[in-house]
Amino acid sequence: MGRIMTIYSLLIILLLFYLVVKLVKEFSNQPRRQSEIRGQPHKKSELDLSNADVEDADFEEVDENN
Structure with missing residues (x-):
């Protein structure tokens, strides 16, 4: 019983010390x-792709087992 009271006392002292420091x-x-x-x-400007050279990409399936 005395050991439990010592642990609680230590926790209360640590809590009080923490609060005092804060x-x-x-x-x-x-x-x-x-x-x-x-x-x-910076001024935000919209992305203008009207004069850009933009192409669609071609994708093909890859067999991951080989």
Whole structure:
């Protein structure tokens, strides 16, 4: 019985330590800096294949047993 209480006490102490560390980090955390984004945004353009040399591919079955 004493050993079980020791394990529970250890788990409670570890949980309290974890919570205290989280609280300290939260309160001591400096405000997050905003990321600066440079450059021009890319304009989305549709794919125009009207002048492209596009051909259909021919497929043939391959026997995988050989």
